[in-house]
Amino acid sequence: MEKQQLICIVCPMGCHLEVTKENEEYHVVGNKCPRGKVYGVKELTNPTRVVTTTVKIKGGLLNRLPVKTKEAIPKEKMVACMKLIDSIELKAPVSVGDVIVKDLLGTGVDLVAARSM
Secondary structure (H helix, E strand, C coil), rough: EEEEEECCCCCCCCCCEEEEECEEEEECCCCCCCCHHHHHHHHHHHHCCEEEEEEEEEEECCCEEEEEEEECCCCHHHHHHHHHCCCEECCCCCCCCCCCEECCCHHCCCECCCCCE
């Protein structure tokens, strides 16, 4: 039997989860809401994260523009994602929601501007 301890990040409650795998079935305990169970299983089978960071921008009010992925991407692609994002330099103007990188690293998820500048 495989067992893992996690802290749920779906809501502010931060439930302490214990996820066990037995006979190809996952069991989650410690969750105070149904979303914790879904999170616990997903975190062990296919962990994903939304990336929020900044990119360089010229001609804007500031020299960094906040960006984020529209949806979560596989956790294993985080390092490559940040390396790619670090190489980006935009030119103002940029509007909130503008696609900065379409289909980031083949994930089907776009990187978008999180504010206008």
